[in-house]
Amino acid sequence: VDIISQPAKKLVKTAKVFAVQLQNGQNIRAEKLIIATGGKSYPATGSTGDGYKFAKSFGHKLTRFQPSLVPLEAKYFVDTNQKNIPQLNVNQLQGLSLKNVAIEVWHENTKLYEDFGEMLFTHFGVSGPIILSASSHLRQINSHLLKIDLKPALDEAKLDKRLVREFEQNSNKQLQNILKNLLPKKMIPVFLQLVAINPEIPANRITKAQRKQIGWQLKNLWLKVEKFRPIHEAIITSGGVEVSQIDPQTMESKLVPGLYFAGEVLDVDAYTGGFNLQIAWSSGFVAGNSV
Ligand SMILES: Cc1cc2nc3c(=O)[nH]c(=O)nc-3n(C[C@H](O)[C@H](O)[C@H](O)COP(=O)(O)OP(=O)(O)OC[C@H]3O[C@@H](n4cnc5c(N)ncnc54)[C@H](O)[C@@H]3O)c2cc1C
Known part of the structure; x- marks a missing residue:
């Protein structure tokens, strides 16, 4: 397994293959793609809302965002x-x-x-x-x-x-x-x-x-x-990729075959107490097993 630490800038699908354009100019091609880029809150942790942009570019509907678990x-x-x-x-x-x-x-x-x-x-x-x-x-x-x-x-x-x-x-x-x-x-x-x-x-x-x-x-x-308080102080982002467009058995997009979503990028959020982490782990597990 290659682990590449580079922000993805653009995702496109041509025929049956996804192309992931990285910040350093490199392009990665893959038959299956999981978007697990988190929400918009606490951007210092790397989650700046890119996943929403990617989801939208594939035609996915986004529900309204707002900070949650926030002062x-x-x-x-x-x-x-x-x-x-x-x-x-x-x-x-x-x-x-x-x-x-x-x-x-x-x-x-x-x-x-x-x-x-x-x-x-x-x-x-x-x-x-x-x-x-x-x-x-x-x-x-x-x-x-x-x-x-x-x-x-x-x-x-x-x-x-x-x-x-x-x-x-x-x-x-x-x-x-x-x-x-x-x-x-x-x-x-x-x-x-x-x-x-x-x-x-x-x-x-x-x-x-x-x-x-x-x-x-x-x-x-x-x-x-x-x-x-502003969303960057929120523990989670409420709102995100509309879940009715995702198959919960596999986390695969119902719109784009081969595209999967996991974690906070989805319109799923919960109380503190580990529930949000569990959402990320469980949906990631299902997506990972399905690709
Ligand atoms: C301060 C704080 C405390 C929290 N405490 C709790 C708690 O007690 N219990 C609980 O259940 N939840 C808690 N949460 C929420 C929980 O951490 C998140 O819901 C969970 O981590 C979401 O997981 P995720 O994998 O979907 O996204 P993230 O953990 O946000 O991971 C997304 C990853 O994607 C990467 N990424 C983003 N954009 C790109 C891109 N364009 N290219 C490449 N990589 C990208 C990011 O760098 C990041 O590594 C807390 C959150 C915060 C901020």
Whole structure:
């Protein structure tokens, strides 16, 4: 087997033979050809989207591309009327990682996705495992809202009891200090601005309405999602060579005999956790066995 490390520039089929034109000018001829050039994401790894161009040149249909398993840009928290809170930028929380939180993604009063686990605030918005998974459920981003429940293990009533206990046990302590028992340190200034309660108020002067508001805010941190991060930051490309034009038994093109596809170049994508690698390996195995 000859292994040639050269980018392919052009693929053509003449009669029954494929010709692969390499960057160094060399031409390779073959009766069978497998296109396994990956997607468009993380181009530094070599996958710059060439496979789509090749597929198109053979008449294959491409479905719409978009980044998937990708961080989300978010600038502002939103209030209960879904209006931006301009004085409170999400990037104030950059570097903060949250464990065991629940998220929901909403669009026009419809819940599109919910998950539980780890996430991270960054200089541009949000990332981390549950955010990446959420991204794969979004198509175009347009006024999408992300809700973060910081206390998913406690329902409203249990959380209220917990707050009553905290405030009774620390009756002379200031709210900003009591919050250290409930929130990561970095979150506290942001949280205090969101609830708009004097940080120095002692627990014994917090009203029932204020306590309820604190409880609500702990379970309702809403922010507006602006857009996906660019495709070069996405773990995978969603979209690609239309699978109905490929025979899944062999991975051979139904349009061009002798032409095969495998991996992310196809319009197949999945969650993190090895599923995308498995798609690449399994389709590559089938294509390799079929040529
Ligand atoms: C940072 C990161 C983390 C990831 N983590 C996971 C994970 O945890 N689990 C998971 O399942 N998936 C993960 N993925 C996705 C997974 O790596 C890909 O889905 C998978 O590698 C796709 O395999 P592929 O062979 O189709 O394409 P690729 O692995 O992209 O390989 C394509 C190859 O084709 C070559 N190529 C491209 N164009 C040309 C050309 N014109 N001529 C010659 N060669 C060319 C490229 O150089 C590259 O070597 C991750 C991806 C990234 C970027």
